[in-house]
Amino acid sequence: MSLFTKLHIAISPQFTINNLQTTKRTTSIPIYNSKIQSKHIYVSHPLVLFKSTMQGHSPRSLRSSIKSSLIDPDGGVIVDLVVPESERASRILEAEPLPKVKLTQIDLEWVHVISEGWASPLRGFMREDEYLQSLHFNCIKIKDGSLVNMSLPIVLAIGDDVKDQIGSSSNVGLLGPNGDLVGILRSIEIFKHNKEERIARTWGTTAPGLPYVDVVITNAGNWLLGGDLEVINPIKYNDGLDHYRLSPKQLRQEFDRRQADAVFAFQLRNPVHNGHALLMNDTRKRLLDMGYKNPILLLHPLGGFTKADDVPLDVRMEQHSKVLEDGVLDPETTIVSIFPSPMHYAGPTEVQWHAKARINAGANFYIVGRDPAGMGHPTEKRDLYDPDHGKKVLSMAPGLEKLNILPFKVAAYDTVAKKMAFFDPSRAKDFLFISGTKMRTYARTGENPPDGFMCPGGWKVLVNYYESLQAEEASPQQAALSV
Helix, strand or coil: EEEEECCCCCCCCCCCCCCCCCCCCCCCCCCCCCCCCCCCCEEEECCCCCCCCCCCCCCCCEEEECCCCCCCCCCCCCCCECCHHHHHHHHHHHHHCEEEECCCCCHHHHHHHHHCCCCCCCCCCCEEEEEHHHHHHEEEEEECCCCCCCCCCCCCCCCCCHHHHHCCCCCCEEEECCCCCCEEEEEEEEECCCCCHHHHHCCCCCCCCHHHHHHHCCCCHHHHHHEEEEECCCCCCCCCCCHHHCHHHHHHHHHHHHHHHHEEEECCCCCHHHHHHHHHHHHHHHHHCCCCEEEEEEEECCCCCCCCCCCCHHHHHHHHHHHHHHCCCCCEEEEEEECCCCCCCCCCHHHHHHHHHHHCCCEEEECCCCCCCCCCCCCCCCCCCCCCCCHHHHHCCCCCCCCCEEEEEEEEEEECCCEEEEHHHHHHCCCCCEHHHHHHHHHHCCCCCCCCCCCCHHHHHHHHHHHHHHHHHHHHHHHHHCC
């Protein structure tokens, strides 16, 4: 796996970035009753101001003090669309006579994303002008004339019957999948949902078998509904994982409480193996070598929709917990939190969204892997996207100029050292590349990976999950045979 980080650095007057010496380098998911231990891993550390020892270079930026929120949120303010508790009763009364739109589970995940400010400065589901800018330019222009990255359309689809029910109303109530009132969408706008154009421009293909398309778009309505969002109560899932779902505001507060002088985020939707940990630990070492005193890792797994063969969220969170318990990552310098966004598997288009959202959460370093947000082509035996295009797009994407790229070597399993290590081309035959698909195959078939690939506690979580899954699949077959 080839990984690289994007950096935004507060630099002393004697230091410029040119002097860095870099090394080249679900629809329905099975239910799994994991027992996740809720442990507080928050530890405060004294803040030491960054002072570079490098001499003879012109200044790039100077800060008189260091805060963990080194990157301002897009638009300057984190959007918070949850109604104050004192006003919730009045909003519920106001919503009673309004036309209602029922949300799917994935719609609700987008409500969560918008309401907490992950998509700042977006304040609701996109109206047509925002949608077209996002779809065609991967960014939107805000009132001050500046551009913010917005590579994925965040929209709400409705059918002809719902459009007719709304009629001329300017506001609508939003109902959750269970029929409860979630919020109000104000000053609405309804416009045509050209699905083929949306799919082609977001994924670069209209080939059948794209997971998000199949589940979310193909059978969606022919209209899109945009407007300003108000959410009655904070979105909760009551799945035992809500304490992991920290909002951008909560994360920034935690970074500041810990007095972090650098925050680096790692986005993932797979279990953490020792190659991931090598890259995260190496990133922290690089930051320390650069003069930072208290870099904090945000281990930030994706928590929304994923394709059916991905490992479910509760299993991944239990596995991440074991990685911390086994000391593969340092609990004192790591925050584990869930990123609530659904997954598109849209490659270089989607990775911009992943980076942009972490800016709003306050992270100023971003680690991203080979073929980020990519997948195999749904109908051909090849990658859907060029594995190197994600990092190249991030280096050029409008609205992400706050970030800079630092490439890493490729990480693979060293069969001589019997551990994950940086790939050495001079002895290429000694290295084994284990993909996420291969890792899942090991666990599913009961075959153990090489020693040193993953911590024992984390691997046991995966094995237990696949054993329980196979038992569930076998039960109906046994019942049928019995009959």
